Structures are given as C-alpha cells and as structure tokens.
Amino acid sequence: MDQHLAVFITVAEKQNFSRAAEELHMTQPAVSQYIQALERTMGTKLLERTNKYVHLNKAGEIVYHHAKEILGLYGKMHYLIDDLTNNPNGLLSIGASYSFGEYVLPHLIADMQKKYPQIKPAITIGNTKEIAELVLGHQLDVGIVEGQYREKNLKIEPFAVDKMSIVASPKNRLSHIEGEVSIRDIEKEIWIVRENGSGTREATEKLFNQLNIAPKKILEFGSTQLIKESVEAGIGISLLSDWVIRKERDFGSLAVIKVKGLSLTREFSVVLRSPFQTKALSVFLKLLKG
Known part of the structure; x- marks a missing residue:
C-alpha cells in the first residue's frame, strides 16, 4: 500500500499523470492503475480530472494529508531499524x-x-x-x-572550501623571485588549463578575470595528473587545488607561486x-x- 500512496502523492503534486509517470519512472497506464486501485480501496474518487490536469477533491485532500504523514513515518521506521541493526548495504x-x-x-x-x-x-x-x-x-x-x-x-x-594555488616547476624563473611575484609576471607565462566543463577551468578563468590578464599562450589538457607532470617538466604554470599538489609540494617537485594580495578558494x-x-x-x- 505504501507504493500506492507514493504514486498518489506524486500525481497530486504534479497535477498531471504524464508528469507523475516521468517523475516515478513508470508508464502512464501503470500510474493510472495504482490510482484506481487506491480509489477502490478508499471506496470513493480522490481526484477530479480535466483534459490536462487533475485536482484533489475533498476526499483526496484527506488522503493526501494522511498519506504524507504515513509515508514519513514509514520511512522513519525503516531508517531507525537500519540504525538499530547497523546494517547499511x-x-x-x-x-x-x-x-x-x-x-x-x-x-x-x-x-x-x-x-x-x-x-x-x-x-x-x-x-x-x-x-x-x-x-x-x-x-x-x-x-x-x-x-x-x-x-x-x-x-x-x-x-x-578548497584552497587553490598557482604552481610552477622549481626551475621556473618565478620560483626564484624572492617574495611575491607581480601580476604581469604570471601573465607572461604559458598557462596549462583543464577543458571546458571542469571546475578547475572555471576557477582559472575566474582568476584571469579577477586579475584582468590574458596570457598569450594557453594549453588545454584533459587530465589533472597530466597538468601536474607538464608543470613539473617546465612547460608552463597552472592553477590547482592544494589537495591535488600536496605530495608534490612536500617533495619539492612543484613550487607554489605567491601573488601579492591574491587568495584563491572555491567550493x-x-x-x-x-x-x-x-x-x-x-x-x-x-x-x-x-
């Protein structure tokens, strides 16, 4: 009966059998059969139908209100039993x-x-x-x-929150500048970036806009590991998550480039x-x- 109530609630909220069927990943005839079975059990019609929409009648409103509560309690019961048995699987x-x-x-x-x-x-x-x-x-x-x-x-x-850093090879000229480097210094470098659709690419473009820079040469690579290896090899610089570069930074194979007044984070x-x-x-x- 819980499945009948779940289907009924979805139909009531979508106000349409087709949209409810899509939401439930069922066929429309199957949704209709569930509703008819529930109405037979209740002994009365629960929905008023038009060409495009369905609406709850008075009996339907009563069933809808209690169905929400019943399914909520049913779900909570299962959750508590799962917690009691400590057996998520x-x-x-x-x-x-x-x-x-x-x-x-x-x-x-x-x-x-x-x-x-x-x-x-x-x-x-x-x-x-x-x-x-x-x-x-x-x-x-x-x-x-x-x-x-x-x-x-x-x-x-x-x-x-993820902190991000501009990284370069320890052999890169920027790594040998004492203190913080200038914005124009990093603009002159070759930048290695991720592909469109990547969150790291989004963060990199946000950085370019924030600093108002347009690097003359940008290389697009589709792998974070490939970017790290390429930066280590001295091909260019990149913007990467601190989580991603943790080992390389500790081992000294990547250097973090400090830019004055720049703090980079993302969610x-x-x-x-x-x-x-x-x-x-x-x-x-x-x-x-x-």
Whole structure:
C-alpha cells in the first residue's frame, strides 16, 4: 500500500499523470492503475480530472494529508531499524570531479569500508558538468562537483572550501623571485588549463578575470595528473587545488607561486537528484560532511 500512496502523492503534486509517470519512472497506464486501485480501496474518487490536469477533491485532500504523514513515518521506521541493526548495504554509485575524486574521495571510501563493509561503492570520475548530468539522468546516486554549478532540477549543497594555488616547476624563473611575484609576471607565462566543463577551468578563468590578464599562450589538457607532470617538466604554470599538489609540494617537485594580495578558494558541493536517500547514501553523506 505504501507504493500506492507514493504514486498518489506524486500525481497530486504534479497535477498531471504524464508528469507523475516521468517523475516515478513508470508508464502512464501503470500510474493510472495504482490510482484506481487506491480509489477502490478508499471506496470513493480522490481526484477530479480535466483534459490536462487533475485536482484533489475533498476526499483526496484527506488522503493526501494522511498519506504524507504515513509515508514519513514509514520511512522513519525503516531508517531507525537500519540504525538499530547497523546494517547499511548495497550498491552506492558515487561520481566526483577529478580533484576531489582522485585525491580526497579514496580516503573517505576507505573509512566507509572499514565501518560499513557491506556497502559496495562504484566510483565515476569526470569533470563537473559530466558528473552533474549523470546525477540528473539518475545514473549516479550522488555527485561531488567543483565551483558554481547550477541546475534547477538538482539539489546542490556546498560542504567544503578548497584552497587553490598557482604552481610552477622549481626551475621556473618565478620560483626564484624572492617574495611575491607581480601580476604581469604570471601573465607572461604559458598557462596549462583543464577543458571546458571542469571546475578547475572555471576557477582559472575566474582568476584571469579577477586579475584582468590574458596570457598569450594557453594549453588545454584533459587530465589533472597530466597538468601536474607538464608543470613539473617546465612547460608552463597552472592553477590547482592544494589537495591535488600536496605530495608534490612536500617533495619539492612543484613550487607554489605567491601573488601579492591574491587568495584563491572555491567550493565543493554535493549534488543530489532524488529527495529520498538509502541508508548507504545517508552514511556516505554523513562521512563526507564530517
């Protein structure tokens, strides 16, 4: 009966069988059958139908009000039972942009596997735009993206601030300037940037606009690791997350270039499509937000 109530609530809120079917990933005839079955159980019509829309009648309003409460309690009951048994399990599909996915996410997954070994994570790495589109298409349970991505059909919630730095090879001339370098110094350099759709690319373009610079030569590479290797080799300079360059900075294979008055940060955000969360997803989000 909980499925019948869930379908009824969706139809009532969408005011349209077709839109409800799309939201529920069901066919329209199947949605109609659920509504008819619920009306037979209640012994009365619950919806007033027109050519384009459906509206709750008085009986429908009563059922809608109590159905919301019933499903809320039903969901809470399952959540509490799961907490009691401490047994979150099943497949959890996680998508993340390169910086977070390759340098931070593995440590979170390791912690989750120690505490909840029955959760089976499946990881997809892509740029911010790619990950958001996969969540929107219901191909991922959750995404982690960079920058100021916006999409009206997604819930996007910032959860962490990432500091970014301009980096160069220790052999680069900028690395030998004592103190802070000038804006014109970095403008003269070859810049290595990520592809369009990347949160790191967005941050780099924001930096160019902020400093009002237009580097004469820009190389576009589709991998953060490739950019790091290229910077180390002395091809050019780049803007990268401090998480990404942590090891190279400690080992001295990359140098951080200080620019006077410049402080660079961006947000990492959680991206969700469905308001409903499995226990596995709830566990992951709790770990993610610390």
